[in-house]
Amino acid sequence: MKELCKREIYASEISEYLGVKWMGNDFFVTGPTSLNSAEAGKFVLLNENEVLDNISELLVITGLESNYRGSAVIRVKQPEMAFYSVINEFFMDVKPPQIDGTAHISPSAKLSRGVSVGRNSIIESEVKVDANTYIGSGVIIRGNVHIGKNCIIKDNAVIGSEGYHFIDDGASYLEKPCLGSIHIGDHVLIGSNTSIELPLFDETRIESHVKIDDLANIGSNCKIGSKVLIAASSILCHKITVGRNSFIGAGAVIRDGLNIGEHSTIGIGAVVLGNVENNKRVAGNPAHEI
Amino acid sequence: MAGISRNGDFPEKVSKFLKEKIDSVAVTYGMDSQEYRALALQYLKHPEEGQKSEENNNRHWEADLQVDTVDENTLILHGMERLYNKSIVVEPTMICSAHCRYCLRGNYDIFTLSEEELLNIAKYCGTVGAHSGLEEILITGGDPLIVPQRLDYFIESLIEHASNIKIIRIATRLITHDPGRIGDSFYNILRKKSDELRFEVATQINHAVELFPETIEVIRKIKELGAAIYSQNVLLKGVNDDIESLITLYNAMRKYDIEPHYLFHCVPMKGMHHFRTSVEKGLYLVKEMVNSGRMSGRSKPMYALMTDVGKVTLYEGTIIGKKDGHLELKTNYSYEDRMKWNPSWKLPSTAYVDDSGNIVIRYLDGIDE
Numbered sequence: 001m002k003e004l005c006k007r008e009i010y011a012s013e014i015s016e017y018l019g020v021k022w023m024g025n026d027f028f029v030t031g032p033t034s035l036n037s038a039e040a041g042k043f044v045l046l047n048e049n050e051v052l053d054n055i056s057e058l059l060v061i062t063g064l065e066s067n068y069r070g071s072a073v074i075r076v077k078q079p080e081m082a083f084y085s086v087i088n089e090f091f092m093d094v095k096p097p098q099i100d101g102t103a104h105i106s107p108s109a110k111l112s113r114g115v116s117v118g119r120n121s122i123i124e125s126e127v128k129v130d131a132n133t134y135i136g137s138g139v140i141i142r143g144n145v146h147i148g149k150n151c152i153i154k155d156n157a158v159i160g161s162e163g164y165h166f167i168d169d170g171a172s173y174l175e176k177p178c179l180g181s182i183h184i185g186d187h188v189l190i191g192s193n194t195s196i197e198l199p200l201f202d203e204t205r206i207e208s209h210v211k212i213d214d215l216a217n218i219g220s221n222c223k224i225g226s227k228v229l230i231a232a233s234s235i236l237c238h239k240i241t242v243g244r245n246s247f248i249g250a251g252a253v254i255r256d257g258l259n260i261g262e263h264s265t266i267g268i269g270a271v272v273l274g275n276v277e278n279n280k281r282v283a284g285n286p287a288h289e290i
Numbered sequence: 291m292a293g294i295s296r297n298g299d300f301p302e303k304v305s306k307f308l309k310e311k312i313d314s315v316a317v318t319y320g321m322d323s324q325e326y327r328a329l330a331l332q333y334l335k336h337p338e339e340g341q342k343s344e345e346n347n348n349r350h351w352e353a354d355l356q357v358d359t360v361d362e363n364t365l366i367l368h369g370m371e372r373l374y375n376k377s378i379v380v381e382p383t384m385i386c387s388a389h390c391r392y393c394l395r396g397n398y399d400i401f402t403l404s405e406e407e408l409l410n411i412a413k414y415c416g417t418v419g420a421h422s423g424l425e426e427i428l429i430t431g432g433d434p435l436i437v438p439q440r441l442d443y444f445i446e447s448l449i450e451h452a453s454n455i456k457i458i459r460i461a462t463r464l465i466t467h468d469p470g471r472i473g474d475s476f477y478n479i480l481r482k483k484s485d486e487l488r489f490e491v492a493t494q495i496n497h498a499v500e501l502f503p504e505t506i507e508v509i510r511k512i513k514e515l516g517a518a519i520y521s522q523n524v525l526l527k528g529v530n531d532d533i534e535s536l537i538t539l540y541n542a543m544r545k546y547d548i549e550p551h552y553l554f555h556c557v558p559m560k561g562m563h564h565f566r567t568s569v570e571k572g573l574y575l576v577k578e579m580v581n582s583g584r585m586s587g588r589s590k591p592m593y594a595l596m597t598d599v600g601k602v603t604l605y606e607g608t609i610i611g612k613k614d615g616h617l618e619l620k621t622n623y624s625y626e627d628r629m630k631w632n633p634s635w636k637l638p639s640t641a642y643v644d645d646s647g648n649i650v651i652r653y654l655d656g657i658d659e
Contacts, residue, residue, distance in 0.1 A: 013387070016385050016435075028306055093473035093475050096474050113482065114482070221550055
């Protein structure tokens with residue numbers, strides 16, 4: 001995890017880092033700020049259509065077409081990307097990896113170098129975690145689970161929870177045991193209180209670069225393609241496939257067994273009862289194409 | 291090297307930390323002191339920089355690698371050089387937090403390599419490099435600690451794609467330029483040390499006054515994390531070209547556990563004439579220093595020249611001729627071997643290959659005034 005740190009860096013250095021030749025007087029910049037709090041000695045992102053008065057010694061990162069006329073300005077193709085890459089590289093420090101003394105880690109779990117585990121987390125046997133993954137506090141990981149490198153598992157997430165599968169035998173329910181495994185790729189984010197269920201057999205699979213927000217539920221045997229974004233409180237029931245680069249809006253619910261195509265968008269609060277083709281946008285209850 | 295010449299445009303740049311140290315040394319020791327001069331000469335523009343002299347090279351050597359990839363395209367690995375068989379040099383960024391006035395890369399364009407470019411270099415190291423004896427990498431620049439997260443990305447890529455790399459050397463002057471900028475993003479890199487991977491930190495301290503308390507604290511932390519730290523110093527007229535300064539410097543380095551490596555004669559490049567002693571004076575100083583009885587044999591550096599074909603350490607028989615202010619130096623670099631690991635390399639006009647197949651190089655001497 002990263003934390004903001006105090007530094008004094010030449011504006012020209014930020015410009016050079018972004019590949020833009022610095023013209024004019026140089027000055028020290030101590031960190032990022034917002035447009036509302038813009039002041040001398042800081043640097044700020046000015047998006048297209050936003051307006052800002054010229055402030056002396058305020059470094060402005062903006063687009064090539066921006067109308068901003070101040071003297072300390074860096075114009076780049078992708079200003080938002082540039083702004084945040086400067087924050088990350090120059091003003092954030094990465095905390096050292098640490099296994100908290102209160103965490104319970106099974107001796108047969110395999111944790112690679114650089115893995116951090118927070119307070120009161122539980123990592124049971126059969127779990128394998130690759131290099132530099134950060135596991136927050138109160139996280140539970142159990143079952144046959146493999147987590148890739150450079151992932152972030154936020155506080156109280158549960159990876160390897162039992163699925164919700166029962167057979168009605170008349171008087172009561174017989175629970176089906178979940179005997180498969182979970183695979184999580186590299187650079188995946190699992191939000192706080194999110195639950196990833198073990199599959200009945202085979203695999204629940206989350207590919208690399210997937211980002212899942214807080215309070216989501218990913219059901220048994222789901223397969224989530226790379227770079228999918230799943231916003232807070234979404235519920236994906238059993239055996240759902242989501243194609244790569246799709247977006248699932250906050251609070252969406254997707255019924256068992258559906259296929260969500262690549263590059264598709266599921267609107268906020270949508271209740272999805274049928275398959276969604278590639279590149280389609282659906283919303284509403286029941287969800288329909290928009 | 292890997293940059294493009296900026297035609298002598300090398301702006302003065304001094305970090306806030308160094309500015310404060312220079313001011314404080316001026317007050318403590320006075321502006322006529324050796325201590326003040328040692329800092330001021332290294333970082334403040336000098337009127338003689340712009341004067342014409344024999345030193346008119348804008349660039350140092352060229353050794354960017356051209357590599358044939360699996361899809362039969364030729365890939366130029368920008369920001370990487372291979373002058374030696376077992377090691378390569380990589381420059382992730384050419385940015386520094388302060389500009390040393392005698393920097394041999396001072397006249398180059400500034401760039402920062404993308405993650406994709408660094409990944410390509412790591413893959414080269416693990417494929418072509420692995421088959422040709424590559425086992426060591428020097429990461430320099432610029433100052434790689436300016437971009438610690440990109441540096442971390444590169445090291446992770448090396449760990450993943452080039453297990454043949456056993457030693458990673460990271461060259462930085464940030465420990466004297468602005469030690470407050472060094473944090474856990476860098477220390478975490480040193481924590482990746484294992485039985486299979488050793489880290490060494492190379493720095494450059496040219497005068498004992500540069501061992502500031504904040505610098506010593508960073509050195510202590512680096513040592514604590516199990517990395518070696520060594521210094522390659524430069525012999526600079528007015529900064530350290532006297533016995534007292536050199537003995538004090540090497541004894542202070544020993545005190546803080548900084549290993550001595552090379553003492554370089556200042557390279558013959560544009561704007562550096564006023565820094566350059568004669569090579570002979572350097573030899574005399576080293577001889578006097580090591581025979582002074584005032585320092586341990588464990589603190590002695592190797593005296594070397596940075597030539598157009600790589601570094602040449604001076605031993606008896608290295609200098610084989612002197613003519614028109616130039617020295618002719620016999621090297622142990624085999625031309626044939628070099629072409630094996632970098633076929634795109636060209637013999638510079640200042641060099642020729644002798645009967646034994648080794649490269650002989652001409653080197654512009656400095657002048658003592």
